[in-house]
Amino acid sequence: MKLNGSEILIECLKEQGVDTIFGFPGGAVLNIYDALYKHRDEITHILTSHEQGAAHAADGYARATGKVGVCIATSGPGATNLVTGIATAMMDSVPMVAITANVTLPLLGRDSFQEVDIAGITMPITKHNYIVKDVGELARTVREAFRIAREGRPGPVLIDITKDVTAAVCDYEKKLPKIRPTATVSAEMLRLDEAIQMIHESRQPYVFVGGGAILADCSEELLEFVETIDAPVCDSLMGKGAFPGDHPHYTGMLGMHGTKTSNLGVTNCDLLIVLGSRFSDRVIGNAEKFAANAKILQIDIDPAEINKNIGADYAIVGNLKDILAELNRKLPRLSHQKWMAEIAMNKQSYSLAYDESTLTGPYVIEELSKLDDGSFVIATDVGQHQMWTAQYYKFRSPRTLLTSGGLGTMGYGLGAAIGAQVGCPDKHVFNIAGDGCFRMNLNELATAVRHQIPVVEIILNNHVLGMVRQWQTLFYEGHYSSTTLSDGVDFVKIARGFGCEALAVTKREEVGPALRRAIASKRPFVLDCQIGMDDSVWPMVAPGAAISDIIIGK
Structure with missing residues (x-):
């Protein structure tokens, strides 16, 4: 033809x-x-x-x-x-x-x-x-x-x-793609004995999950593995949802804005099992002090990631889903009762907290998480709101968080939310943005209205470039150079001008009803949530510090 x-x-x-x-x-x-x-x-x-x-x-x-x-x-x-x-x-x-x-x-x-x-x-x-x-x-x-x-x-x-x-x-001659079956037994599978021995010998194992676990579609195998070896679990920003965020073994994100429980746990563990993570600098902090007491077992599909940022004591290159399935088949059920009790005590002692007397970003995110019936997909832009989302939203399944983790692209979220909503019409898709990010690609509201794509845009509006301001407060003596956005822009009027429904939210008691109204509208909807300009993301690890050196905040 x-x-x-x-x-x-x-x-x-x-x-x-x-x-x-x-x-x-x-x-x-x-x-x-x-x-x-x-x-x-x-x-x-x-x-x-x-x-x-x-x-x-x-x-x-x-x-x-x-x-x-x-x-x-x-x-x-x-x-x-x-x-x-x-x-x-x-x-x-x-x-x-x-x-x-x-x-x-x-x-x-x-x-x-x-x-x-x-x-x-x-x-x-x-x-x-x-x-x-x-x-x-x-x-x-x-x-x-x-x-x-x-x-x-x-x-x-x-x-x-x-x-x-x-x-x-x-x-032109039609050719359908060939299905390439994944090998059930590979050379890497024959090298699991040493990994199994490392797991057996460990008294304080920790599992660190990266974005590779999402890509490998291995959530079931991961859950079985964690429960089999009885270990606590933390994740990177990109790994959110691979392991259920409400599971008792889960301790939260690791790294610069990770939980104190995760950061101290990885610092004190004797075996760190790393699944599909590239060891980002925002995760490891000071590389020389990262997991210094632990042997590191790294599993990744990309050989270029092995020993790139952190040296591994043992590494397995291959498909994470297949490798975990094989480990689950070979490993007996283990118990680390004392270690898990220590982790549980830390979770209770070092739980996340925020000011409950006023409207804050974490409160908005927690209220949204409570409404999630399993049908929510969350996109974010980049900044404080992104970190609050990672800290306070309970991601229970993979492919429910869409965020620019590596490049840190401001303006990413609204376009990503539109794409997700088109691909998953049965889901409720939200983008959580700061006002600085929203300004960058707010013109995509016209796309949502034109095609009647019912995304909900939640703006955590503090009238500043929040994360940059936080760094200026901590490390630049409060020199707020070009980070204040107090120019009187009315996002509600702008959104309505594009044809969206929109509401301003200024009080805690308005959040729940506003979220439910936005979900029920089944139309593009913008919520402009006014929060304090000096609200910060805690905990935090200073650049170059060990992840155990945690700033708790005010």
């Missing part, structure tokens, strides 16, 4: 099971949009307000569903507007395919109108990327891009297609 390049692209996307694309049209990509129009009953296109919003929406769609997210943009500035979203996906190992069009082949390299070397620009922030200059290579490239995005440690792949390729005609 002879098809032009744009039609081949659409057919290949259908082969891969793509049902949704997030994007923004332009001159170089018009042929593709014409093909999308013809296949609009098979692939839904969500027109965003900005290409960055499209990239974040594809990312949120991928995180919430486990599928590959797809975004599309035109050449030049359209393509470069995807860069932050692609880098976000790369840092957090999100499977995504970004499709851009470029000028025609004769115009490449001539500084043509809206020409940019997007493949060169994105080379450091993609698993792989392509520029397609021959229509005969297009189908193979698309299929390979999706395979690379999914396999091993997931990540983004970029396909740049010259405009003449989108119009050129060649033969």
Whole structure:
């Protein structure tokens, strides 16, 4: 069958099971949009307000569903507007395919109108990327891009297609993706005996769960493993939801804004079992003092993560789900009664606390968590509200927290929430943002209204760049340089101008009714929650300090 390049692209996307694309049209990509129009009953296109919003929406769609997210943009500035979203996906190992069009082949390299070397620009922030200059290579490239995005440690792949390729005609033959079965026995499986011996010999084991556990879809195996070895569990920001946040063995997040129980527990344990984590600097603090009394057993699918930031005494490279299943099969049920009693006492002594006399971010987040009936997906932007969400929300299942952990992208959350809501129409999706983050991509409210995507935007509005101000208070003698946002912007009026429902929340007693009203509306809804400008995230570990050196706060 002879098809032009744009039609081949659409057919290949259908082969891969793509049902949704997030994007923004332009001159170089018009042929593709014409093909999308013809296949609009098979692939839904969500027109965003900005290409960055499209990239974040594809990312949120991928995180919430486990599928590959797809975004599309035109050449030049359209393509470069995807860069932050692609880098976000790369840092957090999100499977995504970004499709851009470029000028025609004769115009490449001539500084043509809206020409940019997007493949060169994105080379450091993609698993792989392509520029397609021959229509005969297009189908193979698309299929390979999706395979690379999914396999091993997931990540983004970029396909740049010259405009003449989108119009050129060649033969197309349908090929469905081959299912690649996971090997049940591998060389790594034969190396479990030493790991099992380390677990047997430990008297004070601790399990640290990272985002790799979400990607491996191993929550059931993880729960069985923890209960089998009778160990406390902490997680990274990216690992939230892999292990139930309301389980007795769970002690909270580890690191700079982790709980005192988790930080002291990891400091005092004799075996740290690390599952799918890259040992971020925000987790480990002072590397020389991190888990100094412990042997470290690290399990990760990416060999590049072994011994990169923290040296492992023993490491296993492979699929976390398979490895945990095999460990569960081989390990007897263990008991660490004394250690678990110590951890339980610390949890009681060092529980999180906040000012209960006024409206605060933690209170809003706790009230939202109480309403969660298992149908909530939470996106966040980046800053204090992100850390409060990690501390106070009880994430009970995977793929329910969408947040930029690695790149720390302000403005990420609203686009991600839109993508998640499109991918999971039966869920209630919220974005928790600070007012600084909300300003960056608030134009995506128009996207939500245009497509009637019922996301709820919760703004914890302190009229400052809260996390930066907190650092200025602690480490810069209160020099509040360019962090105050007291400019009289009314987010409720702005939201209503976009066509959203909106409410201002100024008192604690207003929070519950406002949240229930937003959920019941089934429309895009904005809650502007006014909190104090000097509310801070506690506990905190100062940069460069050991994670056991914890600042509790006022």
